[in-house]
Amino acid sequence: MSQGRIIIVSGPSGVGKGTILRTVMQQRESLHYSVSATSRPMRPEDREGVSYYFVSRERFEEMIAAGELLEHACYAGNYYGTPLRPVEEALARGESVVLEIDVQGALQVMQRRPDAISVFIAPPSYAELKRRLAGRGDTPPDIAARRLHIALEECRQAKHYQYTIINDSVGHAVQELEAVLTAEACRTSYRPLNLKEED
Ligand SMILES: Nc1nc2c(ncn2[C@@H]2O[C@H](COP(=O)(O)OP(=O)(O)O)[C@@H](O)[C@H]2O)c(=O)[nH]1
Numbered sequence: 437m438s439q440g441r442i443i444i445v446s447g448p449s450g451v452g453k454g455t456i457l458r459t460v461m462q463q464r465e466s467l468h469y470s471v472s473a474t475s476r477p478m479r480p481e482d483r484e485g486v487s488y489y490f491v492s493r494e495r496f497e498e499m500i501a502a503g504e505l506l507e508h509a510c511y512a513g514n515y516y517g518t519p520l521r522p523v524e525e526a527l528a529r530g531e532s533v534v535l536e537i538d539v540q541g542a543l544q545v546m547q548r549r550p551d552a553i554s555v556f557i558a559p560p561s562y563a564e565l566k567r568r569l570a571g572r573g574d575t576p577p578d579i580a581a582r583r584l585h586i587a588l589e590e591c592r593q594a595k596h597y598q599y600t601i602i603n604d605s606v607g608h609a610v611q612e613l614e615a616v617l618t619a620e621a622c623r624t625s626y627r628p629l630n631l632k633e634e635d
């Protein structure tokens with residue numbers, strides 16, 4: 437059985453992470469998408485247990501104290517974190533686990549799990565990022581402005597990631613992420629060659 441890996445995917449709000457990952461997840465059934473916990477309010481299209489586990493700030497703080505999270509961060513005034521147990525269970529089954537998380541959380545995972553694959557999704561330009569965030573129509577202008585401000589700092593942190601993919605077109609970005617996953621799966625250290633004379 438091949439070994440499961442953690443795959444960190446980060447990038448500014450509205451860059452297209454969800455759009456790209458939906459396609460890649462459909463193409464690769466052995467990937468497990470980690471559903472995060474968050475204290476942010478639900479959006480109309482959100483589904484409990486699918487987009488996130490929506491919890492109160494108090495419950496989130498309990499999860500931190502109990503060591504239930506692999507990583508956590510405060511992003512734009514709300515908590516976000518990765519429940520540890522489902523990640524460990526998926527890895528134990530030999531599945532690779534996708535973490536769609538912000539830069540602060542990603543840096544924690546890179547420290548704790550140095551074998552994680554890290555991918556930063558970048559916008560082709562700031563103006564295009566602004567258009568996409570506004571175009572999604574679910575983020576009020578004041579919150580969008582805050583997220584765009586955070587985006588500038590996030591892009592400066594892209595240097596900490598192993599790979600950067602510019603999401604100019606979805607098709608192209610999906611192809612590049614596929615290429616990264618294929619190349620990583622072929623790396624010798626993750627592919628023990630148990631060649632035997634009798635085979
Ligand atoms: N550290 C951390 N960040 C997360 C987690 N889940 C989501 N995020 C990040 O939190 C940020 C805001 O997410 P969200 O409110 O869903 O906005 P969206 O990315 O614009 O749809 C994004 O950068 C997400 O990648 C998590 O479990 N941990």
Ligand SMILES: Nc1ncnc2c1ncn2[C@@H]1O[C@H](COP(=O)(O)OP(=O)(O)O)[C@@H](O)[C@H]1O
Pocket residue numbers: 447448449450451452453454455456568569571572603604605606
């Ligand atoms: N390459 C692209 N070109 C144009 N629009 C895009 C592209 N990728 C994503 N989008 C659009 O941008 C918006 C934000 O994408 P989304 O996947 O929700 O971003 P994120 O998950 O990073 O917040 C959506 O309306 C999506 O359809």
